Amino acid sequence: MKATIKDVAKLAGVSFKTVSRVINREPSVGQELQDKVWAAVKELNYQPNLGARLMRGAASSIGFIYDNPNSNYVIEMQKGILQACREEGYELVIHPCDAKAPDILDELNEMLDRSRVGGLVLTPPLSETPEMIEALKQKKVRFVRILSGQHAPDKLSPCVFIDDRTAGFDITQYLIDLGHTRIAFLGGDMEHASSGERLEGYKDALKKNNLPIDEALILPGEYAFESGIERSKKLLAQDARPSAIFACNDEIAAGTLFAARILGVSVPQELSIVGFEDSPFSRQAWPKLTTAQQPNNTIAQTAAKLLINDIRAARESSGEPAAQGFYPKLVVRDSSCPAANK
Incomplete structure (x- = not known):
């Protein structure tokens, strides 16, 4: 016969209301009672009735x-x-x-x-x-x-x-510390606040190091591989092309890496690339992408x-x-x- 909540309560030596509070993970039950209830639940293989839970109006x-x-x-x-x-x-x-x-x-x-x-x-x-x-x-x-x-x-x-703003600053400062002064920024979809926050961090670092903010190096776009390819081709076609690109996510950065390969620009010797997120794109690319780890x-x-x-x-x-x-x-x-x- 299928175990009931009363069976669990009897085995644990508590009231069925206490069992209900433990199963619903209410914070008012002490750890010792919780341990007793869960031990009884496991021994009896009790399965809570989610349908009844909904009938009582409790979220499941x-x-x-x-x-x-x-x-x-x-x-x-x-x-x-x-x-x-x-x-x-x-x-x-x-x-x-x-x-x-x-x-x-x-x-x-x-x-x-x-x-x-x-x-x-x-x-x-x-x-x-x-x-x-x-x-x-x-x-x-x-x-x-x-x-x-x-x-x-x-x-x-x-x-x-x-x-994102502090992370954007840290990425840009890292590139500046490597000696890069023409650093491009490839943004993401602007309806996502993260793109604007990362851009502000990028600008903060340039200002702190007395480097000019060159609007020609700031290209808005989408959080997408194809968007990274398209914008990177434009940047790398400039007479005074950047020596580093801060891409607003790893998909954009992977697109930048692809565009560099198409144009015969060696990475990182001629162009440093940094992404954001630490997604599989960053670890599966070759060379592997420097990035900001977002868990x-x-x-x-x-x-x-x-x-x-x-x-x-x-x-x-x-x-x-x-x-x-x-x-x-x-x-x-x-x-x-x-x-x-x-």
Whole structure:
């Protein structure tokens, strides 16, 4: 016969309400009682009834909402969120969307009504869109935002922020220290705040070292391999071409590397290339790409746990939402070296 929650309670020597609180991972139960309950759950092979959980109105799933062309980023995010969900006893609903669609808010409302998730993990550009945040607050939907910045921008929700500006500064300063003075910047999609933050870090480093900000070396574009190829060809066709390129992500940097090969420009002897993110692109390229390590799996796992904790705590609107920062670190590989004239 299938074990029930009362069987677990009897074996653990606790009330069935305590078992329920432990299984729902409420923070009010002490570690000793938790250990007893989980030991009984394992011995009896008890399977919680998620359907009953939904009937009681308790959340049993969270949603991951994204609009991002970078498949590596999306996969790492999914892995991190799934890991947190499995540890915390939640299911994951994944919903890709077009953040620019005129009916995006209606689409998300339909998804929320259909799936009955307890909250949402939002990634850029959705997490950085004021209209989206306001709509979710009006609907009283809990959410956590992953976004670019040096601190949490407000107290509207739990937040995970990535300090892209400091990382952009560190990358540029590293290239300057190698003797490079003509350093190009290849941006990403401007609706993502990360592109603007990395650009500001790049400019900060140039200013600190009294180097001119040459707009001809700053090319906006997309977070895509093809965009890296196209813009790098333009840069490398200049009479006074750059000796180093800071690409806003590893896909762009891989495109830059490809363009250099086509044009017969040796990397890193004639051109140093630095990417951002430490994705498989950076490790599979030849030469391997110098980059800034952004731990997307850990970032996603952290965000999911902040959201689940917020759902369980049923935080009052006046409470202080949790926030955690991440600081991408430079990883030096083979695609960069001292400038030829140093």
